[in-house]
Amino acid sequence: MAVLVTGGTGFVGSRLCAELLRRTDGAVICLVRAEGEAGAGRRMREALAGVDGEAAASPRLRAVPADLLADRFGLAEDAYRRLADEAGAVYHCGASVHLAASYERVAPVNLGGTRRVVDFCATGRPKHLHHVSTLGVFLAAREAGLPRVDESTVPTLRTCGPFGYLRTKVEAERMVAESGVAASFYRPGMILADSRDGAAPANDVTTCLIAAAVVTGCYPTALGALPASTVDHTAQAIAALSLAPEATGSVFHVMRPEPLPMRELFERAVGYGFRLREVSAGQWREALHAHRDNPWARAAHALDICARILGFTPVRRPPEVRGDATALAMAAAGVRAPDTGSAYFHRLLSRLERDHGTTLAGG
Numbered sequence: 001m002a003v004l005v006t007g008g009t010g011f012v013g014s015r016l017c018a019e020l021l022r023r024t025d026g027a028v029i030c031l032v033r034a035e036g037e038a039g040a041g042r043r044m045r046e047a048l049a050g051v052d053g054e055a056a057a058s059p060r061l062r063a064v065p066a067d068l069l070a071d072r073f074g075l076a077e078d079a080y081r082r083l084a085d086e087a088g089a090v091y092h093c094g095a096s097v098h099l100a101a102s103y104e105r106v107a108p109v110n111l112g113g114t115r116r117v118v119d120f121c122a123t124g125r126p127k128h129l130h131h132v133s134t135l136g137v138f139l140a141a142r143e144a145g146l147p148r149v150d151e152s153t154v155p156t157l158r159t160c161g162p163f164g165y166l167r168t169k170v171e172a173e174r175m176v177a178e179s180g181v182a183a184s185f186y187r188p189g190m191i192l193a194d195s196r197d198g199a200a201p202a203n204d205v206t207t208c209l210i211a212a213a214v215v216t217g218c219y220p221t222a223l224g225a226l227p228a229s230t231v232d233h234t235a236q237a238i239a240a241l242s243l244a245p246e247a248t249g250s251v252f253h254v255m256r257p258e259p260l261p262m263r264e265l266f267e268r269a270v271g272y273g274f275r276l277r278e279v280s281a282g283q284w285r286e287a288l289h290a291h292r293d294n295p296w297a298r299a300a301h302a303l304d305i306c307a308r309i310l311g312f313t314p315v316r317r318p319p320e321v322r323g324d325a326t327a328l329a330m331a332a333a334g335v336r337a338p339d340t341g342s343a344y345f346h347r348l349l350s351r352l353e354r355d356h357g358t359t360l361a362g363g
């Protein structure tokens with residue numbers, strides 16, 4: 001059976017495509033923003049090359065030039081119908097992932113794109129939609145009166161807080177749930193660098209927080225702990241759960257068994273050798289402001305969401321997020337918990353230093 005993937009060039013989607021190629025024997029068809037078919041194929045193979053060379057070269061990997069912002073993804077009607085008759089499942093990973101962006105900026109892709117994906121699923125042969133959301137939909141749940149959430153908790157505009165990106169993710173989930181299309185929901189927590197080589201995008205929030213601490217020489221006292229996992233574990237889990245028969249109609253919290261205390265991020269950086277001292281949240285903001293010529297410090301300063309992620313005030317700490325039912329399903333599907341011990345953080349931090357040495361030094 002062929003599957004269709006959106007967001008295949010992204011951090012999660014590229015690894016998900018590699019997993020799907022490994023675990024299935026049908027075509028993996030990716031909708032890719034590009035001028036023509038050759039350009040789409042090139043972008044897709046480039047995205048996969050650094051992840052899994054075998055997957056990048058697979059003849060079962062197909063790329064279709066398309067845009068989530070355009071009706072019928074910008075495809076001609078006959079091409080759209082052929083695709084809808086061919087694909088038996090859709091993995092919707094494509095999104096505008098910007099924690100600091102306004103609702104208006106990200107809604108066209110995150111809501112309009114999801115609407116188009118739902119319409120596609122309702123066209124042609126019956127399809128199951130595997131919808132990738134985020135555990136950020138619960139970031140403000142404690143304040144909304146829910147100190148503990150699990151797979152049965154329904155996210156609302158109160159549980160996600162005032163952040164545009166998270167609001168669109170709540171609304172997109174609701175749109176899918178109410179659409180009548182057969183769907184499963186995968187909510188990853190904070191997605192960490194690849195466990196194999198420490199690779200992470202430069203706009204990744206953990207990369208940004210650690211880099212900002214290195215640039216300022218200090219890190220804030222952080223009370224928060226967030227559900228988290230590595231990007232490769234996230235992709236493995238989504239692929240394995242989606243292919244398990246009991247996955248139908250389910251919600252999965254894709255995370256390592258225990259949440260990641262945010263102070264651990266900084267303590268790992270100290271253990272690695274960065275000279276950092278702990279300061280109050282207010283002092284950290286002042287330090288970020290003082291280093292505003294540096295892109296990392298500027299980015300961290302602009303991220304209002306940091307106060308919540310790091311849990312600066314007890315009442316605004318993220319809730320306790322449980323994923324016990326998902327952990328059982330992952331174990332049944334043969335997905336082992338990721339190893340995020342000191343060797344992992346060493347890989348992550350040395351990669352960060354290698355990729356961003358100049359800006360980390362304040363240049």
Ligand SMILES: NC(=O)c1ccc[n+]([C@@H]2O[C@H](COP(=O)([O-])OP(=O)(O)OC[C@H]3O[C@@H](n4cnc5c(N)ncnc54)[C@H](OP(=O)(O)O)[C@@H]3O)[C@@H](O)[C@H]2O)c1
Pocket residue numbers: 006007008009010011012013031032033066067068069092093094095096097109132133134135169187188189190191192201
């Ligand atoms: N990263 C995290 O920490 C995290 C945590 C929890 C959940 N998630 C969820 O995981 C999913 C993937 O996130 P990610 O981190 O992999 O994001 P990413 O690296 O930014 O990838 C986003 C993908 O969406 C595609 N896309 C964006 N706009 C598009 C459009 N108009 N038409 C077609 N494709 C478009 C991008 O294509 P281009 O290459 O053309 O830009 C890219 O392939 C998202 O649903 C996100 O909400 C992410």
